[in-house]
Amino acid sequence: MAKLEVKIGKIKLKNPVMAASGTFGYAKEFEKLVNLKHIGAIITKTITLNPRQGNPMPRICETSAGILNAIGLQNEGIDNFLKEKIPYLSKIGTPIIVSISGNNIDEFFILARRLDKIKSISGIELNISCPNINCEGLVAQDTKETHEVVKAVRKITDKTIITKLSPNVTDIVKIARAAENAGSDAVSLVNTFFGMAIDINTRKPKLGNITGGLSGPCIKPIALRMVYEVSKNIDIPVIGIGGIMNANDAIEFMMAGAAAIQVGTANFIEPGVCDKIVKGIEEYLKKHKIEKIEDIAGNLDGNN
Amino acid sequence: MKDTRVKVLSNKKISHVYYKMALDAPYIARTAKPGQFVQIRCNDSFEPLLRRPFSVHRVNGNIEILYETVGSGTEILSNKKEGDKINILGPLGNGFTLPRTTNGEPRAIIIAGGIGAAPLVYLAEELTKKKIKTIVLIGAKTKNLILCEKDFKKATPEVYVSTDDGTYGSQGFVSKLFHKILKTTESKFETIVYVCGPHGMLKCIADICQERKFKCQVSLEEKMACGIGVCLGCAVKTKSGTKLACEDGPVFNASELIW
Numbered sequence: 001m002a003k004l005e006v007k008i009g010k011i012k013l014k015n016p017v018m019a020a021s022g023t024f025g026y027a028k029e030f031e032k033l034v035n036l037k038h039i040g041a042i043i044t045k046t047i048t049l050n051p052r053q054g055n056p057m058p059r060i061c062e063t064s065a066g067i068l069n070a071i072g073l074q075n076e077g078i079d080n081f082l083k084e085k086i087p088y089l090s091k092i093g094t095p096i097i098v099s100i101s102g103n104n105i106d107e108f109f110i111l112a113r114r115l116d117k118i119k120s121i122s123g124i125e126l127n128i129s130c131p132n133i134n135c136e137g138l139v140a141q142d143t144k145e146t147h148e149v150v151k152a153v154r155k156i157t158d159k160t161i162i163t164k165l166s167p168n169v170t171d172i173v174k175i176a177r178a179a180e181n182a183g184s185d186a187v188s189l190v191n192t193f194f195g196m197a198i199d200i201n202t203r204k205p206k207l208g209n210i211t212g213g214l215s216g217p218c219i220k221p222i223a224l225r226m227v228y229e230v231s232k233n234i235d236i237p238v239i240g241i242g243g244i245m246n247a248n249d250a251i252e253f254m255m256a257g258a259a260a261i262q263v264g265t266a267n268f269i270e271p272g273v274c275d276k277i278v279k280g281i282e283e284y285l286k287k288h289k290i291e292k293i294e295d296i297a298g299n300l301d302g303n304n
Numbered sequence: 305m306k307d308t309r310v311k312v313l314s315n316k317k318i319s320h321v322y323y324k325m326a327l328d329a330p331y332i333a334r335t336a337k338p339g340q341f342v343q344i345r346c347n348d349s350f351e352p353l354l355r356r357p358f359s360v361h362r363v364n365g366n367i368e369i370l371y372e373t374v375g376s377g378t379e380i381l382s383n384k385k386e387g388d389k390i391n392i393l394g395p396l397g398n399g400f401t402l403p404r405t406t407n408g409e410p411r412a413i414i415i416a417g418g419i420g421a422a423p424l425v426y427l428a429e430e431l432t433k434k435k436i437k438t439i440v441l442i443g444a445k446t447k448n449l450i451l452c453e454k455d456f457k458k459a460t461p462e463v464y465v466s467t468d469d470g471t472y473g474s475q476g477f478v479s480k481l482f483h484k485i486l487k488t489t490e491s492k493f494e495t496i497v498y499v500c501g502p503h504g505m506l507k508c509i510a511d512i513c514q515e516r517k518f519k520c521q522v523s524l525e526e527k528m529a530c531g532i533g534v535c536l537g538c539a540v541k542t543k544s545g546t547k548l549a550c551e552d553g554p555v556f557n558a559s560e561l562i563w
């Protein structure tokens with residue numbers, strides 16, 4: 001049997017397939033649809049310090065081979081998360097990585113401090129696609145601000161930190177380096193691409209928020225290129241995300257340099273897809289007589 | 305709730321833009337309640353990408369869905385042939401709440417607007433099975449868009465029709481017919497109203513019910529992606545905060561909603 005284990009920071013994953021934040025809820029929603037124990041790690045929907053109502057409807061619209069979403073980080077806040085979601089998550093037996101986001105550095109710090117105390121949480125993913133209060137744009141669009149957020153969280157926790165990068169930047173490698181230098185254990189990329197769609201009959205935007213984030217198969221080539229560039233230029237593990245629908249897509253990301261991958265939109269279309277991807281990777285390794293998954297990571301040298 | 309690959313047993317055009325598809329989905333047939341829905345993957349490719357939600361129209365060992373062709377997904381569905389296989393996830397959501405009965409009380413009034421008839425036939429069948437006196441009002445733009453009249457009549461003798469253009473039944477919106485029926489069929493019993501149709505019609509019926517202090521359950525259609533409460537795409541504003549059409553609904557008490 002080929003070896004599928006990978007290590008991200010301090011977390012040992014039985015395989016490189018993770019469920020992406022915001023597309024897998026708090027895992028319970030999937031308990032009847034996929035074997036949660038078979039997934040490498042589960043990243044929970046981004047939580048914030050205080051509850052958030054989210055954006056006006058419509059929040060989702062389909063585009064060619066993709067979807068636009070503008071959910072607006074609707075969540076019940078950390079108190080509710082710890083009380084209502086953690087007991088179930090703790091029992092699954094699969095590494096749980098909690099995605100957090102804040103309106104400022106203090107909020108990231110407070111969230112991380114509270115999660116740090118909970119043993120059953122393996123890691124924290126920093127969703128820095130949130131507004132940067134010091135200047136225009138997102139935290140994830142600014143090297144200095146990215147550095148500050150990661151540094152603050154690093155100070156308070158020894159748990160594995162994954163910094164999730166936005167693709168809406170001119171040079172994603174620079175942001176990845178900032179996260180690495182501030183002590184992030186890994187980076188995950190990409191979050192969604194800014195996008196928009198208009199209903200020409202009503203002459204209105206198709207999303208209540210006007211613009212939203214694009215995900216799904218249509219973003220895969222761009223995400224793949226970004227994973228390739230980032231993994232060549234930093235030393236911490238890269239987790240590939242973007243339009244992964246099946247094992248072939250996942251393997252492609254790993255060949256581009258990803259140590260692990262996350263599955264997002266595909267969970268909506270095929271709720272059992274994470275399990276299927278794990279099996280597909282296993283079959284691929286077997287077929288090509290590859291002993292361990294690391295042997296394909298970042299390997300673009302052809303078959304010989 | 306299960307995701308299963310099932311066989312299309314039949315797929316027939318019933319009129320104009322409406323189709324009825326029977327699916328060999330015994331698990332869903334066994335477990336689905338009136339008002340629940342399924343998520344159907346119209347295509348094995350990723351175009352269209354998302355599944356499409358459809359109400360469980362009827363169950364009898366298999367399930368039936370009744371659908372209108374409005375875009376790419378339903379167009380692809382309409383071309384499915386007997387024996388084709390598709391993925392179907394369900395049953396999903398919370399359906400209609402059926403009342404407890406004592407001596408024929410309360411009475412139920414079902415109001416269907418256009419394709420809104422889809423989830424209501426199964427409801428009518430279940431209500432009458434429980435010996436609840438059930439009145440059905442069907443509304444549509446014009447005669448050939450009236451749906452399920454025969455099926456409703458099999459469940460209950462009291463079926464009334466209205467068309468916006470007056471080509472069949474009484475003329476006007478179904479809300480007008482509702483007013484009329486309320487006048488002619490005074491009941492000393494409590495009345496529960498079940499309604500599915502376009503948003504404006506739901507609101508109009510809900511307003512009448514509020515005036516009359518009738519309980520009213522509405523089935524909402526919101527754009528949704530996952531159908532299982534994960535993506536938070538199908539938010540519905542209610543008096544007790546933001547709810548999800550897929551998980552908390554699609555059926556809501558009208559008095560709970562912020563219209």
Ligand SMILES: Cc1cc2nc3c(=O)[nH]c(=O)nc-3n(C[C@H](O)[C@H](O)[C@H](O)COP(=O)(O)OP(=O)(O)OC[C@H]3O[C@@H](n4cnc5c(N)ncnc54)[C@H](O)[C@@H]3O)c2cc1C
Pocket residue numbers: 062341352354355356357358359360369370371372373374375376377378379419422423524525526527528554
């Ligand atoms: C709980 C529920 C039950 C439904 N039951 C039925 C039914 O029994 N019969 C029936 O004909 N239709 C039903 N609908 C509406 C049906 O899902 C849409 O007509 C269908 O998704 C349109 O897909 P399309 O690809 O043909 O159209 P497109 O317009 O190409 O679809 C584009 C996108 O918009 C979404 N969408 C379009 N119209 C609607 C709508 N009215 N409601 C929700 N999403 C929509 C689609 O799912 C898709 O993501 C139901 C909707 C919901 C939410």
Ligand SMILES: Cc1cc2nc3c(=O)[nH]c(=O)nc-3n(C[C@H](O)[C@H](O)[C@H](O)COP(=O)(O)O)c2cc1C
Pocket residue numbers: 020021022023045046067069071073099127164190191192214215216217219241242243244262263264265266535536
């Ligand atoms: C409906 C929806 C909600 C999402 N919510 C979050 C979120 O809360 N936090 C986050 O970091 N990413 C969120 N994402 C982004 C995904 O985790 C992922 O990065 C992105 O969708 C690209 O991957 P995909 O093409 O496989 O979906 C969301 C995506 C979708 C489609």
